Amino acid sequence: MTRQNTALWLPKRGARFEVGPAPYTPPATNEVVVRVRAVAVNPVDGIPGFLYRFALPWLTFPAVVGSDVAGEVVETGPGVTRLRPGDRVLGHAFGVEKSQNRAAEGAFQHYVVLMRHMVCPIPDSLSFAQAAVVPLAVSTAATGMFQQDHLGLALPCAAPAERAETVLVWGGSTSVGSNAIQLARNAGYQVVATASPHNFDYLRSLGAAETVDRSSPTAVEEIVERIGDRPLAGTLAIGSKSLAKTIAIAARTAGGRRIASAQPALFTRVAGRRAPRQGVRVSSIWGGTLKDNEVGPAIYADFLPTALATGTYRAAPDATVVGHGLAHIPDALRRLRAGVSAQKLVVTL
Template sequence: MTHPNTALWLPKPGAPFEVGPAPYTPPAAGEVVVRVRAVAVNPIDGLPGFLYRLALPWLAFPAVVGSDVAGEVVETGPGVTRLRPGDRVLGHAFGVDASRNRPAESAFQHYAVLLEHMTSPVPGSLPLPQAAVLPLALSTAATGLFQPDHLGLALPGAGPAERGETVLVWGASTSVGTNAVQLARNAGYRVLATSSPHNFDLVRSLGAAHAVDRNSPTAVAELLDLIGDGPLAGTLAIGAGSLRRTVPVAARATGSGRIASARPAVLTRVPGWLARWRGVRVSSIWGGTLKDNEVGPAVYTGFLPAALASGAYRAAPDALVVGHGLAAVPDALRELRKGVSARKLVVTL
């Protein structure tokens, strides 16, 4: 089975994107091909040339990038029984990951190859543009919360028992944060969140027990009062400046002194080293590692399909559709660099 394919190519680091023909790649064992209907954009997709070499030194050019996919399955590879052609799905595309590193597996094209165990059915009630906001942010949050090399928390499930432990999500109204709040809550943890006050209702609606102004000079003291004598199971730190505020909380609260940071490792190395002197361990999340361990399938096949269908999990934050067609993706990336709050920019295809 073949289909004419078109992709948004990045010829070399720092070069303008170009729309052009791309090969249709059939799925191998454990893979599916998805007709992409919507993609979301992320900061890593539009890095300046020198930062591409710093963040993704292995990336082969010309490249196709993009991680967030929603669309319909058109073909399944050997051994795939959970998904069928015609199924509406969302999935994390891993074309820029070091272990995959091929254009066929990236999002910004009409036909993308996805790993079956990192793909989830989408219920009919969920529009595909809204579904596209999930994959990279969901994977990043899940990696930080559940992998043993980060916080190592219990996995989410249906009707979880209350664990009597607290998880702190600093930056809860971000794409990663909105997913972290929901994942931690669906794993039975009490969630404390920080955000700007105008996003308090959002993070509470996703399951946070309390919200604290992240810009408040008393935020650390407020969080410590809310944690009280109960154990802190771990902290997810999202956004610039988050380690400076979360290390004092993790150092003084009872329980885990572990912080999983969504900032790149190069930016957390020195703060992480300094935090050790306060008994705090800081790790830096790479949102692609869960595909290679039990966390990926536990979230994308064991938890998410039923949770989306039942309403126990929301595709958040809200999608803002800013264009149609591959040629609109560079404009979306330029808009993203201006700053977006509690929304994710989406392009339909």
Template sequence: MALNNQAAWFHKTNEKLQIGPAEVGKPGAGEILIKNHAVAIAPVDWKIQDGAFPLTGLPRVLGNDVAGEIVEVGENVSGFSKGQRVLGHAIGLVTGRPEQGAFQNFTVVPAIAVSPIPDKLSYEEASVLPLAISTAADGLFHKDKLGLATPGHKEENSGKAILIWGGSSSVGTAAIQLAVAAGLKVFATASKKNFELVKELGASEVFDHASPSVVGDLTAALQKYTLAGAYDAIGSRDSQLNSAQVLVQLGGGTLAVVIPPIADIPATVNAKAVFALAILLQDKEVGEAIYRDFLPAALESGQIKPAPKAEVVGHGLEYIQPAIDALRPGVSAKKLVVTL
């Protein structure tokens, strides 16, 4: 039976997404076609719509996070089959290929960015993970960023601690869980109301990022450990300067940050910009170590939990624009999701 696809098209900066027909992508070598049952919204979606990242090749299909079932497997792909329930990190943002965006009924995703999900995980829960997992993994494990050993080699991180600033964010919750799985002791920040969540995900200690003594408190807590570095999952000027200041107090180190680092980072801090897609397109060893070798069993066992909580905004492509609009002012410890 012929498949029928519709997409929420991005035509122009400062214009609403428009729903219209789209071709069903044909998965090439190393690719998988997924029928999306849930897609998640990320800050980059409203940033693009507001013109912060001018894109060429419009119209495009935005969106990074998909969860659904496999419709077709391309050549040179092993370990996946038609009908399988999966999550995937859509890479259309970089390739510009409309069939690789998330905000449509069918998406072509590279197999390196796909993991099977257990039956106990709903599609909406699974859809909160891919972009956050890739972003966290790039900062933690990419050889040019914090360069830590992946969970399969966790003994190499033994005895080390890491600071994760913004532990209740989407990226922060993934970074905490991956760092803990990789054998690190995690010291995180969050608002007080989110302390419990951050602890449940495995952080050893949580600090209120709004407290005037947060830098001193973190420094005191971390000084008895070998510091692996810091991960700023927020990227504001304050979060970068505060994370950097903790590193300075402890003798310097590497700071992975989710946006390009500010210019006045102290000299003893080696600040590195994270790029989620780097582990899927460049340092593929990390992508494979996470999506192929770690995530399937970690999701099955509950070692990696879907976090933060999915909030379903609506069912159908027409809810993607309202979901983007709802994310623009910011959320606390939740991920906005649209089911399809």
């Protein structure tokens, strides 16, 4: 069967996106091909061309970017037994990763090649549009929380034991924060999270035990008080200006003084330069590294399939569908740059 593929190409740095034909790439060992039905957009997908030299200096052009995929498996490669053609799935596409760096693995096309252990079956009750909000956000949150070079927390499971420790999620209403709260709760930790007050109910619906206004001048004191005598297992710092406050909190609480920052590495180094003097360790998350260690399969193969099917884990935040077709992805990126809160922008295909 001959399949005709189409992609949203980025011809070169600084160029505009172009819709055009793309080769159909069959899966190699431990790979699957997914017919994409929905994609979500992220800031890294639409960075200005000159910034690619800093964020993704290895990227080969013409490129197909994008990370968030939901669709149907159409073909599996040798070694794939957990997935089969026809399965409805979500998956993290790694076309822009340095180790992969090929257009066939970029999300913004009709047929994408994915790593088998970074694909998760989804229940019939979950739409492709809503499923597409998960991959990069859950990967980034899981990388920061569970990799040993970051917070090194206990992995989530179906029936976690309650732990006497707290996880702080600064930026709880973001895509990464929405998933971090749920992952921490499914690992048995109590969660304190920040957001604007109008998102407090949303954070509680995800499992946060305590919510604090991130813009409050007394936010640091409020969080320290909410944590109380419980050890702080670790902090996920999301968003600009999060590090200075989370470092101050970590320095004033008992337990592990580790912060995983979802800000770009350069910003993290600059903002976190005072952390060592306060006994706090800050690390910078790159949301693709879990594909190369035990955390990737622990989330996508062992935890998420059952958690999504039973409703113990929610595809969050809510999807807002911007349009249908690859040509609408640049529109979604423009809307993303204008700012969104407690939602993720999606294009169906």
